[in-house]
Amino acid sequence: MSLASPRIVGALLALSACGERLAEAPAPESLALHVELSDRAVTEGEPPPTLAVRLELPEGWTGTLGLPAVEGLSFTPAEGAAAPGAGGETRFTLEGEPGSYVIPPVTVDAKGPAGEVETRSVGPFYLDLGVVGPSSTLEDLALAPPPPPSPWPWILGGALVTALVAGLVVLGSRRTVAARVAPPPPPLSPEDEALLAWEALRARGDLDDHALALGLSSIFRRYLERVGGFPATALTTYEVLDRLSLDHRVNAAEHDRAQRLLDATDLIKFARSGGGAALFDALDADLRAVIAAIRSGPRSGPAGSADV
Secondary structure (H helix, E strand, O other): OOOOOHHHHHHHHHHHHHHHHHHHOOOHHHOEEEEEEOOOEEOOOOOOOEEEEEEEOOOOOEEEEEOOOEOOEEEEEOOOOOOOOEOOEEEEEEEEOOEEEEEOOEEEEEEOOOOOEEEEEEOOEEEEEOOOOOOOOOOOOOOOOOOOOOHHHHHHHHHHHHHHHHHHHHHHHHOOOOOOOOOOOOOOOHHHHHHHHHHHHHHOOOOOHHHHHHHHHHHHHHHHHHHHOOOHHHOOHHHHHHHHOOOOOOOHHHHHHHHHHHHHHHHHHHHOOOOOHHHHHHHHHHHHHHHHHHHHOOOOOOHHHHHO
16 A cells, blocks of 8 residues: 655644644633623612623633723622622622613623634613612613603604695695695605704793603604614614614714714603703704714715724
């Protein structure tokens, strides 16, 4: 039997070594982040709730945990606890003034031995501290469901559109022969519909900050549905911002304005925090800036490209 040539033997040895390295590479599925909030609602006098964080990493991987920052709420590591890392659990005591809080997702950015990158996130979480808030019945690990749509902003918008249409029809009928019927006016653009509905809402003097926040959030989400082609009224704030970051018509500045508008209205709706004429003046400017950016057309890159 003839002996194999040195080149063939070398190739076989190289393939064998490569196969061992591939077999030893950890599967991305073995990366796991576990986060658990001990209690959604804590009444005054009860022990403060805790947030347990545990990170599991494959061999050879490193990870960086990102804890959210929540205004008015402090995260204190339990006594004797080390910094959160792989293979162990760290508990944080949550303390703050009475109120309802929205805790953004806890995230981890992990890097493998070959330079591969994986990201995991768990949350958001909803906490009622010393009060009975609107988020008490939500599941810990579920994304926040969209708030039930309020019918009155759409009724108001429909009435406004109907009044405009009726006025145009009456004006047109006066300028035509009696026997002829005036053609229907063109439909309102998404931009005009949103701005007219918001102006009519602010013109009312009988609405509190909570009602204005509900109306502004609904109007803005409806506008994004019409121009973006995704169900913004059925998505969470985080999902809406994620979809908006892919829109080449919106740069980083307008994406920040959209986030500020949605976060501010969420705080007023869920935690009844914030409000006032100055805030709604700023949100009015944010709404108009985002609409103007989308109306002007595509930019050089998606909103998130400037921050990467």
